[in-house]
Amino acid sequence: MGAKLSHLPPESRVSLVDLGFMDARFKLTEVAAFLDRVQRHGQDDDFRVERLKGALALLQSGQSGRARAVLEHFSDPTTEPIERAPIQGALGAWPGPPAARQG
Amino acid sequence: MLRYIEPHAHMVSRTTDDYEKLALAGCAAVCEPAFWAGFDRSSAQGFYDYFRQITEYEPRRAARFGIRHYCWLCINPKEAEDPGLARDVIALIPEFLQRNNVLGIGEIGLNKNSRNELRILEEHIQLAVEHDQLILVHTPHLEDKMKGTRLILDALKNHSSIDPGRVIIDHVEEHTIRMVMDEGFWAGMTLYPESKCSPHRAIDMLEVHGCERIWMNSACDWGVSDPLAVPRTMLEMRRRGYDDGWIRKVTLENPARFMGQSPRFKLDGLD
Ligand SMILES: [Zn+2]
Numbered sequence: 001m002g003a004k005l006s007h008l009p010p011e012s013r014v015s016l017v018d019l020g021f022m023d024a025r026f027k028l029t030e031v032a033a034f035l036d037r038v039q040r041h042g043q044d045d046d047f048r049v050e051r052l053k054g055a056l057a058l059l060q061s062g063q064s065g066r067a068r069a070v071l072e073h074f075s076d077p078t079t080e081p082i083e084r085a086p087i088q089g090a091l092g093a094w095p096g097p098p099a100a101r102q103g
Numbered sequence: 104m105l106r107y108i109e110p111h112a113h114m115v116s117r118t119t120d121d122y123e124k125l126a127l128a129g130c131a132a133v134c135e136p137a138f139w140a141g142f143d144r145s146s147a148q149g150f151y152d153y154f155r156q157i158t159e160y161e162p163r164r165a166a167r168f169g170i171r172h173y174c175w176l177c178i179n180p181k182e183a184e185d186p187g188l189a190r191d192v193i194a195l196i197p198e199f200l201q202r203n204n205v206l207g208i209g210e211i212g213l214n215k216n217s218r219n220e221l222r223i224l225e226e227h228i229q230l231a232v233e234h235d236q237l238i239l240v241h242t243p244h245l246e247d248k249m250k251g252t253r254l255i256l257d258a259l260k261n262h263s264s265i266d267p268g269r270v271i272i273d274h275v276e277e278h279t280i281r282m283v284m285d286e287g288f289w290a291g292m293t294l295y296p297e298s299k300c301s302p303h304r305a306i307d308m309l310e311v312h313g314c315e316r317i318w319m320n321s322a323c324d325w326g327v328s329d330p331l332a333v334p335r336t337m338l339e340m341r342r343r344g345y346d347d348g349w350i351r352k353v354t355l356e357n358p359a360r361f362m363g364q365s366p367r368f369k370l371d372g373l374d
Contacts, residue, residue: 013344067276067277072278075248075250078250081254082217083218084184085214088214090215092245
């Protein structure tokens, strides 16, 4: 069933910059405008905004693995199950341990 | 047109028009894990009817468009915070396991990584082992995914009878794919707007982590989602220079190989 395939990218050279640059430029501008907007409305102290700003620093790394680093940055780093599920949904960023959330 | 398999779709939430679109895009089979309906059911009876819907009605609706319909059974982790209800639902499952479109137990897993969710996950794993069923696992959303994936892998590895080659861990992203593959499990990438992963990121993960033991799906459901996410990604693969052999491998042969471990999974013309 099927050809034997390695996990290397295909031989034919396609300009990935041509394919992806405009999209990346658009999304980065969206992030910039989002940060301006929440600041203008005094909402930039939200923990999610703080996390987002922290993630931006990770993009400056010259190493590959940036997507993984960004996702880890937003993740709950703890390892024990919680006692009860407080909500069904997720917020997109870990708010920190319960004690840290009160202040 | 290449044929492909949609290995994860919640067709109960989709219109008949969507079946037609899938057929036009080349979809040969659609596989429906049991999941949350967008609201909490009030009793086990609600699940009984849901299991009838995905074992009786949806296969007929799909067949009108020449698409095979398969399903997976469980109580999903979002409704597993109430162990009493969850156990009532688990007790209903064995009578449905003999139906001819049922591939296994799924999508089980975790949602908020709570103790009750974990207990019910372990009971589902035990059910799958006792009935020699394949397993399809849902991993949590967003900030809960990394921790939840670790807890799920531990729960599976703690069970001595689990063969990782018969378990797929779905909704992997860049921070969870490696831990899943390193343990020998299958990995599913979900192409979903806003969360999970985009076509380009899915193709990136294939490039970095290889195209063995991996599939991609739309997980289209009651939320904003795209039943054509897989053919759209096939198009992106083509634009990035992948030939039909690669595309067919990931979107047809891989899901057929995993699900073909169930004697119920049959696809005409797949050699
Ligand atoms: Zn699902």
